[in-house]
Amino acid sequence: xxxxxxxxxxxxxxxxxxxxxxxxxxxxxxxxxxxxxxxxxxxxxxxxxxxxxxxxxxxxxxxxxxxxxxxxxxxxxxxxxxxxxxxxxxxxxxxxxxxxxxxxxxxxxxxxxxxxxxxxxxxxxxxxxxxxxxxxxxxxxxxxxxxxx
Amino acid sequence: xxxxxxxxxxxxxxxxxxxxxxxxxxxxxxxxxxxxxxxxxxxxxxxxxxxxxxxxxxxxxxxxxxxxxxxxxxxxxxxxxxxxxxxxxxxxxxxxxxxxxxxxxxxxxxxxxxxxxxxxxxxxxxxxxxxxxxxxxxxxxxxxxxxxx
Amino acid sequence: xxxxxxxxxxxxxxxxxxxxxxxxxxxxxxxxxxxxxxxxxxxxxxxxxxxxxxxxxxxxxxxxxxxxxxxxxxxxxxxxxxxxxxxxxxxxxxxxxxxxxxxxxxxxxxxxxxxxxxxxxxxxxxxxxxxxxxxxxxxxxxxxxxxxx
Numbered sequence: 194x195x196x197x198x199x200x201x202x203x204x205x206x207x208x209x210x211x212x213x214x215x216x217x218x219x220x221x222x223x224x225x226x227x228x229x230x231x232x233x234x235x236x237x238x239x240x241x242x243x244x245x246x247x248x249x250x251x252x253x254x255x256x257x258x259x260x261x262x263x264x265x266x267x268x269x270x271x272x273x274x275x276x277x278x279x280x281x282x283x284x285x286x287x288x289x290x291x292x293x294x295x296x297x298x299x300x301x302x303x304x305x306x307x308x309x310x311x312x313x314x315x316x317x318x319x320x321x322x323x324x325x326x327x328x329x330x331x332x333x334x335x336x337x338x339x340x341x342x
Numbered sequence: 343x344x345x346x347x348x349x350x351x352x353x354x355x356x357x358x359x360x361x362x363x364x365x366x367x368x369x370x371x372x373x374x375x376x377x378x379x380x381x382x383x384x385x386x387x388x389x390x391x392x393x394x395x396x397x398x399x400x401x402x403x404x405x406x407x408x409x410x411x412x413x414x415x416x417x418x419x420x421x422x423x424x425x426x427x428x429x430x431x432x433x434x435x436x437x438x439x440x441x442x443x444x445x446x447x448x449x450x451x452x453x454x455x456x457x458x459x460x461x462x463x464x465x466x467x468x469x470x471x472x473x474x475x476x477x478x479x480x481x482x483x484x485x486x487x488x489x490x491x
Numbered sequence: 492x493x494x495x496x497x498x499x500x501x502x503x504x505x506x507x508x509x510x511x512x513x514x515x516x517x518x519x520x521x522x523x524x525x526x527x528x529x530x531x532x533x534x535x536x537x538x539x540x541x542x543x544x545x546x547x548x549x550x551x552x553x554x555x556x557x558x559x560x561x562x563x564x565x566x567x568x569x570x571x572x573x574x575x576x577x578x579x580x581x582x583x584x585x586x587x588x589x590x591x592x593x594x595x596x597x598x599x600x601x602x603x604x605x606x607x608x609x610x611x612x613x614x615x616x617x618x619x620x621x622x623x624x625x626x627x628x629x630x631x632x633x634x635x636x637x638x639x640x
Contacts, residue, residue, distance in 0.1 A: 204636040207576055211632050214569045218622065221565060235558055242611035260384055266415055266564055267370060271363045273572045274422045278356055313391035324367065331360050338353040338360075409533055415564055416519060420512045423571045427505055462540035473516065480509050487502040487509075 202289045203280040209297040210273050216304060217265045223308065224258040231255060261307035265300070268320070272296055272327055279330040282337045292326035299323035351438045352429040358446040359422055365453060366414045372457065373407040380404060410456035414449070417469070421445055421476055428479040431486045441475035448472035500587045501578040507595040508571055514602060515563045521606065522556040529553060559605035563598070566618070570594055570625055577628040580635045590624035597621035 227233075233252030234240040240249035276293060284292075299322035306316035376382075382401030383389040389398035425442060433441075448471035455465035525531075531550030532538040538547035574591060582590075597620035604614035 204638075207632060208636045210572065211576070211629050211636075214573060215626075215629055217565070217569065218626070236555070236608070236611075236614075238608055238611045238614075257385070262565065263412075263561075266568070267366070267411065270415070270419050270568050271366065271422075273569075274359065275363065278360070310385070310387050313385075313387045316385075316387075328364075328367070331364055334356060334360050338356045340353075406534070412561075416515070416560065419564070419568050420515065420571075423508065424512065427509070459534070459536055462534075462536045465534075465536075477513075477516070480513055483505060483509050487505045489502075 201286050202284060203277070205286065205290050206276040206280045206293055209293040210276055213265075213269050213272070213297060213300055216301065217262065217269060220258060220262045220265065220304060220308075224255060224262065227252070227255050227258055257307065257310070261304055264303070264307070264320070268303075268323060268327070269300060275327055275330045275334065278334050282334060284333070292330055296323050296326045350435050351433060352426070354435065354439050355425040355429045355442055358442040359425055362414075362418050362421070362446060362449060365450065366411065366418060369407060369411045369414065369453060369457075373404060373411065376401070376404050376407055406456065406459070410453055413452070413456070413469070417452075417472060417476070418449060424476055424479045424483065427483050431483060433482070441479060445472050445475045499584050500582060501575070503584065503588050504574040504578045504591055507591040508574055511563075511567050511570070511595060511598060514599065515560065515567060518556060518560045518563065518602060518606075522553060522560065525550070525553050525556055555605065555608070559602055562601070562605070562618070566601075566621060566625070567598060573625055573628045573632065576632050580632060582631070590628060594621050594624045 228235075228239075229243065231252045231254065232244060232248040233250050233255050234243065234248050237246055237249045240246050276296075279292070280289065299319045303316055303319035303323060305311070306319055377384075377388075378392065380401045380403065381393060381397040382399050382404050383392065383397050386395055386398045389395050425445075428441070429438065448468045452465055452468035452472060454460070455468055526533075526537075527541065529550045529552065530542060530546040531548050531553050532541065532546050535544055535547045538544050574594075577590070578587065597617045601614055601617035601621060603609070604617055
């Protein structure tokens, strides 16, 4: 594989990976906005600044945002690792791009399904669809390095 | 250090790192299976699909699985970073492999101790044993880049 | 850009990144110490070892530590990715160091504000200050790879 091809796969990975990081940041911003609008703060010092200790409380939609964010940590962060290493194993650009694109689209759908509380099993299907390229990359990486273990 | 040796250390790291990512995915799958079996869903839309809103509830074993998963995020994800950078600092393959293997075995034991609720302090000892190679790698990395800060 | 310059930016990034990983580990250690001192354990097996099942309970300060840790996962872990990739895009050392240093200082302040429950909006301002270099790096990375997507 010439270096330029490897760079192309890595750049393609980086493009979708950074978009997904921005997507994660967006969920954090939404959580903060919902906390302000619903007046539901995790810390007493925040509640005090926004009307009083009675707003140091939980809210179901805030908790939903937090679950969406945590699920991103559980899935997008490992992808940042798997995708980078997979890019170094010399896959074809077409196949690699398909992996990254499926993961990207499925995780965007997962966030939408979570935040909009779409009917089950939309969110679970998006979760599973996103796992397919991850497991595929994990297996391909293991095959390419197994001899070194 | 010839490039091939560096590649060998990195490949050894990648092998254990990917196995640990798969271990994390396994905890997610177990959590989902326990939610279905115990009928304890975090989201009303999931509960509705599986019998009704009364199953939108918490379950102690589901919470245990979630704590095991969160502890993995706190420890395995930083390892993915430390191990990759440490591999670039030119350690000997034998010493590097020892770091990765201790972390790998300790984190597998940690998950088993968590999911099987093994008697304390099994889980804490596994946690501490896994931290030793991480702190060792962090110190070695800092020493090799301190002049650039 | 000569390789040595790129190495200097990457080494500078690694220095602050590893310090932040150690900062995250420190929060985990503090959490454990607070659990022991307040006798508030997340798992029955831990409570049994430390006096009895009545200590299987939540504590507000333990929960505060856990929120500080989770916020680190949400922000420091993506930084480990963004900073590494940004280092490869060939930024000037001065500009890059500024990004890393602002993030580092803001996240240290964020942890202090959380653990000491400093008056609002100290913690929110630290959070926002840390996001600025992250969004800046994300945009610069996207601009440098957009043609490959």
